[in-house]
Amino acid sequence: MSSRRRTIVAFAIAALSNLVLAGTVAAQSENRELIDGLEYQLLYVALPLTLFVLVILIYAAVKFHDNDDPEPTTEDPALEITWTAATALILLFVGLSGYSVLVNPYVSPSQAIGGGTSDQGTVESFDDLPDTADEEIYVQGYQWSWQANYPDSNITTENELVIPANENVTIWLTSDDVIHSLFVPELGVKQDAFPGDYTRARTIAEPGRYDAVCAEFCGAGHSRMDADVIVVEPETYDQWIEEHDGEGTVTDTPDPE
Incomplete structure (x- = not known):
């Protein structure tokens, strides 16, 4: 050869x-x-x-590199x-x-609400969003941070998003100022957040700590608008929710290890 x-x-x-x-x-x-x-x-x-x-x-x-008499293809x-x-x-x-x-619901969720309306009427806040069978978390983007709210527990985290592993999770997104985009490369999650509108990201993830960034240029602080997505076992997630229920802003997030 x-x-x-x-x-x-x-x-x-x-x-x-x-x-x-x-x-x-x-x-x-x-x-x-x-x-x-x-x-x-x-x-x-x-x-x-x-x-x-x-x-x-x-x-x-x-x-044919030295063909001096080329002929057209028949x-x-x-x-x-x-x-x-x-x-x-x-x-x-x-x-x-x-x-x-x-068309898969994990890549293109069926319920993405734009223009402030849905099948259930006008949507003016997270409370008006349609119910899903998933664990739901509300995320607001603003220059230049992410705020996660856990609706049934009055828990808020800054630049840290805690979700249970191996369960359907819906993340409802909105923005307080300009367009942002929550992007978690390792989980394949990417969804825009629009001022006054509500979009949906959906996933089932394995335990671990993953980097999230804003994938939509949003101003001078865009490059530092990042967060951690912390995926923990369901038992750990439930325990964390129970321990901090009603506390408001929480900085003590669980470790996925």
């Missing part, structure tokens, strides 16, 4: 190995698993096609139909794969 072929084969093996190893990393939330799954599906299609096109390109460049209806049909199938696969993830 020539050195050129060995290089191509080595590159292909390395790329496939990295892809397989990346797919073995456990997702930290339902959202992240859905997004990663879509990325791997698309990579499984894109990588072989990319290698196929590169091989043909290299072959054509080597074989008509081949069968080949044209084949690559048109193959392209259509690939686009259909990409479209269906993307759509199945985008």
Whole structure:
């Protein structure tokens, strides 16, 4: 085998190995698993096609680089139909794969309220939001911090969001001033917060401490508008809620370890 072929084969093996190893990393939330799954599906299609096109390109460049009398490609209806049909199938696969993830309730929650109205009437505060079967937390963004409110317990935290692990959690978001966006990369959670409106983020997460940032430029302090998302076992979460019920602002948050 020539050195050129060995290089191509080595590159292909390395790329496939990295892809397989990346797919073995456990997702930290339902959202992240859905997004990663879509990325791997698309990579499984894109990588072989990319290698196929590169091989043909290299072959054509080597074989015909010194052709002094090139001729136009002859008509081949069968080949044209084949690559048109193959392209259509690939686009259909990409479209269906993307759509199945985008409509998932953990990626695009069904109840996202804009304009201050919902099926239950006018929404003027968190208290008017529709009920869900999830554990609900209210989060307000403001320049340049996040405030989390636990509606049934009169508990408020600053730049720390505590949620129970392995349970459906709904985070209702709004803003006090300009548009913000709560982004938790490791959990695959990203939702905008609008002044006067209420949007919903939904997740099921594994225990751990995760970094959250604002993903929408919101002024001079945007770069320091971050927070910790603390995911703890349900028993720890219930105990923390019970210990601090009615205290108002709480700085003593539980440790996920």
